[in-house]
Amino acid sequence: MALVFLDRSPQFPPVSQAEPDGLLAIGGDLSPQRLLAAYRQGIFPWYEDEPILWWSPDPRFVLFPAELKISRSMRPVLNGNRFRFSINEAFSQVMKHCRQVKRTGQRGSWINEEMIRSYTQLHEMGYAFSAEAWEADQLAGGLYGLRIGKVFCGESMFSHTSNASKFAFINWVKFLQKEGVQLIDCQVYTEHLESLGARMIPRSAFLQNLEAR
Known part of the structure; x- marks a missing residue:
């Protein structure tokens, strides 16, 4: 099926029209x-x-929050005083740090200046959130994404210090679970998130969770 080129309208084609690799549409803003x-x-x-x-x-x-896996090696980190956890203390900084991460197989980063501006707007509107790990008042790791009802859509994470991103992620998942969030969208497979309990589900099941918001 031919890919749809978006115009000024914010409408998208049905996700059932996506290519086998998941690509659905091109263009827009x-x-x-x-x-x-x-x-x-x-x-x-x-x-x-x-x-x-x-x-x-x-x-x-x-990742279903109730299925979060915490390794034995992480428990002392979570219970210790090495890192401090925070929410929304450094949203734009987290995005910029995520942009600087070098990823295997990618020439650059999808987190460009336009994306930082747009997601910062969503943050100011109350949709986008960041979770941070601080070490000696320095931003050591973190993540950001959007909350849509009972689903949190994770976008990216970074770590400048060993276990910093895991510390932020685990604390964030625990916070979301208390808030009633039922599902965390990790989008595409990574071995790192699989080790924390993430798994594949059919897109239809994912959409059902979105509709339950």
């Missing part, structure tokens, strides 16, 4: 309105160069 429309339908942007590429993979890589 990163306005808060379009981004919210996308995430509410299980769609997210991911690209290195223009045009913008929109994805809805099947299956979907997710």
